[in-house]
Amino acid sequence: MKFNLPKEPLMSVDNLPFKKIATGKVRENFDLDDELLIVATDRISAFDVIMPNGIPGKGVLLTQISLWWFEQAAKFMPTHVVPGHSERIRGLLKDFPHLIDRSMVVKKLKPMPIEAIVRGYLAGSGWKEYKNTGKLFEFQLPEGLLESQKLPEPLFTPTTKAAEGHDMPITNAECEKILGSEIFGKIKEASIELYKMGAKKAAECGIILADTKFEFGTDESGKLYLIDEVLTPDSSRYWPADKYEVGRPQASYDKQYVRDWLENLGWDKKAPGPVLPPEVVENTLACYSAALSKLMDK
Ligand SMILES: Nc1ncnc2c1ncn2[C@@H]1O[C@H](COP(=O)(O)OP(=O)(O)OP(=O)(O)O)[C@@H](O)[C@H]1O
Ligand SMILES: [Mg+2]
Numbered sequence: 102m103k104f105n106l107p108k109e110p111l112m113s114v115d116n117l118p119f120k121k122i123a124t125g126k127v128r129e130n131f132d133l134d135d136e137l138l139i140v141a142t143d144r145i146s147a148f149d150v151i152m153p154n155g156i157p158g159k160g161v162l163l164t165q166i167s168l169w170w171f172e173q174a175a176k177f178m179p180t181h182v183v184p185g186h187s188e189r190i191r192g193l194l195k196d197f198p199h200l201i202d203r204s205m206v207v208k209k210l211k212p213m214p215i216e217a218i219v220r221g222y223l224a225g226s227g228w229k230e231y232k233n234t235g236k237l238f239e240f241q242l243p244e245g246l247l248e249s250q251k252l253p254e255p256l257f258t259p260t261t262k263a264a265e266g267h268d269m270p271i272t273n274a275e276c277e278k279i280l281g282s283e284i285f286g287k288i289k290e291a292s293i294e295l296y297k298m299g300a301k302k303a304a305e306c307g308i309i310l311a312d313t314k315f316e317f318g319t320d321e322s323g324k325l326y327l328i329d330e331v332l333t334p335d336s337s338r339y340w341p342a343d344k345y346e347v348g349r350p351q352a353s354y355d356k357q358y359v360r361d362w363l364e365n366l367g368w369d370k371k372a373p374g375p376v377l378p379p380e381v382v383e384n385t386l387a388c389y390s391a392a393l394s395k396l397m398d399k
Contacts, residue, residue, distance in 0.1 A: 107199070114129045127141060143157055150370065152376075159389055165393060182207055217289075218314045220256050239272045247347045248349055296313060299332045303396065311337075311338035354388045
């Protein structure tokens, strides 16, 4: 592991000489005119609620995993990462060195109002739905599939992108209506292609990429870019390949560990969330850090 992780979690980013224009559940965006500085904090959200305490260094791991994947994705399509990123971020944050590894300078774009989800395996809410209806959203699937089984083909299952609260599943047709045919076609094709690229690369590192979420944005000319974060354990289900077995839930390198812990606790999923005990914090960090090492140390 080449990155220094803090002892204490960074819960918010203050005192930067840039204007803060957005605070997401995990990241904070600062205005740089036609660019943005995106700083990933150590906040963790589950079921759309931000937990009261953070995971020290999670923001560093997320940013580094994202940057690594953005490099791979750039072979397929334009991405929001600015050219010469490493030098740019070092220059911009020279007086704030502790933030360098958790930050990105990106082109400021218009985010498309959908979340581009691709599923390659039957897991989570998708598995629950299939068990009840035989369908995965609008898609009729073959009978007799088991939990965590690989789908015959990766499927594009978009959702709305809610400013607050939960994103809602939409059909491909509804998504096309929201985006217009041309952008919809490009986003769907890019999402499936990027998923396949990611799944293949992850497999070489001993990881199954079960599903993931991409975001896209456009510039003034309508050109499409990959934005936000890419193939991180916050936006994806990552399973260790050597522990994979169909017919049951999988061990994972992602947020699932925290979700399972919260489910067991019987918390009502309404804010405020419970304080994560030290052991849960430690185990969560270990999951994220294992994902990074598997992918990047190879
Ligand atoms: N290049 C870009 N231009 C403009 N906005 C961007 C760009 N890249 C990412 N964003 C936006 O920045 C925000 C990142 O913050 P964050 O991911 O913490 O928010 P969130 O989506 O509310 O939280 P979560 O990811 O937990 O759902 C998102 O709203 C994302 O759409
Ligand atoms: Mg987000």
